[in-house]
Every structure is written in C-alpha cells, then in structure tokens.
Amino acid sequence: MLDFATARRMMVDGQVRTMDVTDPRLIAAMLNVPRERFVPPSKTALAYLDRDVPVADDNTSRRLLKPMVLAKLAQAAEIRAGDVVLDVGCATGYSSAVLAQLAGEVVALEEDSSLAKQAEQNLAALGVRNVSIVCGPLAAGWGERAPYDVIVLNGASEVVPKGLCDQLRNGGRFVCVLGCAPAAKATVFRRGSGETSGRPIFDAAAPVLPGFTKTQAFVF
Numbered sequence: 001m002l003d004f005a006t007a008r009r010m011m012v013d014g015q016v017r018t019m020d021v022t023d024p025r026l027i028a029a030m031l032n033v034p035r036e037r038f039v040p041p042s043k044t045a046l047a048y049l050d051r052d053v054p055v056a057d058d059n060t061s062r063r064l065l066k067p068m069v070l071a072k073l074a075q076a077a078e079i080r081a082g083d084v085v086l087d088v089g090c091a092t093g094y095s096s097a098v099l100a101q102l103a104g105e106v107v108a109l110e111e112d113s114s115l116a117k118q119a120e121q122n123l124a125a126l127g128v129r130n131v132s133i134v135c136g137p138l139a140a141g142w143g144e145r146a147p148y149d150v151i152v153l154n155g156a157s158e159v160v161p162k163g164l165c166d167q168l169r170n171g172g173r174f175v176c177v178l179g180c181a182p183a184a185k186a187t188v189f190r191r192g193s194g195e196t197s198g199r200p201i202f203d204a205a206a207p208v209l210p211g212f213t214k215t216q217a218f219v220f
Helices: 004-019 024-032 041-046 067-076 094-100 113-125
Strands: 084-088 105-110 131-135 148-157 168-178 185-192 195-203
Touching: 004 024, 004 067, 024 067, 024 094, 067 094, 067 148, 067 168, 067 185, 067 195, 084 094, 094 105, 094 113, 094 131, 094 148, 105 113, 113 131, 168 195
Parallel strands: 084 105, 084 148, 105 131, 148 168
Antiparallel strands: 168 185, 185 195
C-alpha cells in the first residue's frame, strides 16, 4: 500500500519547496491536508504527482491543480489569518482545505453540484469548519459575501475575469493562470481605488475552467 504521508512530504520537498515556496504556514498546510482524499480511489496513486489530477474516474472532468501551481498561486496571494477568501472552482475541496489553514474564512464556489457535495463531505470528514460550500456559475463569483480579500481561481482563464476582480475589496488580490498553453502565465491582480491591475508571476499551465473561455470572433 502506498505510504501517503511519505508521498505528501516528498511532494512538498520535491515540488513545492524547490520552486521558491517559502511561506511556512502554506508548507505546513500542504503537509497536513491529505490530497489523496480528494480524488477517486482509482486515482489515489496519482494524487502526489507533479500533474493536474482528475477528480473523477472518466478522466474528462475537472482536475486538482498541480501542487506547485496551487502553492505558488497561494503564496502570491499573500493570504493573512483574518482574510476572507473566495475559492473559485473548488472541485472536491482540496484547495479549500489548504486555504482554510491560511485564512479566516473561505467561500468555496463550485458549479457542479456533485463535486460541491463531495467537497462538503471531504471537508466535514477532516473537521474543517471555516469553509462554506456554495453552488453557482464559476464566472459569476459569489457576490453575496463580497468583497473579498483574496480570490483564487482553480484553473485557467483565457480572458481577464472582470466580474471576479470586481468582487475584490480595495487592497484585495486575485490569482489565476491567465491564457492558454504554451503562453499561459500565473498572474496576480491587485485592486486599488476601484481599479484592478495585474502582473505575470511565473509560467504555468492549467485546465481552462467552465465559463472562462474566450469568445470566438465571427469569421466571414
């Protein structure tokens, strides 16, 4: 049987620390959260690999972000203990479980009701109490709890998601993978005086989430 605790430490030591992730709270969170719980039994052997892991047996559905990508996005978001975080596209809840150890409150948004139910069950089983699972279109965000200190997009967007940026408070941070491979960049946006500006922080690739594709121009 695979030793998941050892695999978790190897993931952190080999994929996270080596990529300049130095936040001790984030490292502790990734060592603490059992990633294997958030994938189907048939995928647990893949849980700690340097890849996006499917959250369903059919391999065609949503995925958990690569550990390195999630870790670097979370570090760039500079999450503080009292922050309110919107986790967009939480899938089965792994990212929310990690973010919950950094923030005061996490609102975990998922539009797939089956995944949202799994996330709720997974987080309850781990005793995570500061995450609220909500169900709705990912691109719409969750305005009922806005404004947020931090918004994390668990995947890529082909366009700047202005609707999400507008749900940040002044001083808030939004992190995502912006664009399509091979030109995609992990990007951090900051909001100030009602305006949001972004800067690329590292090369990255991630599955594009539903609702975040670029509208195709009509061609005659």
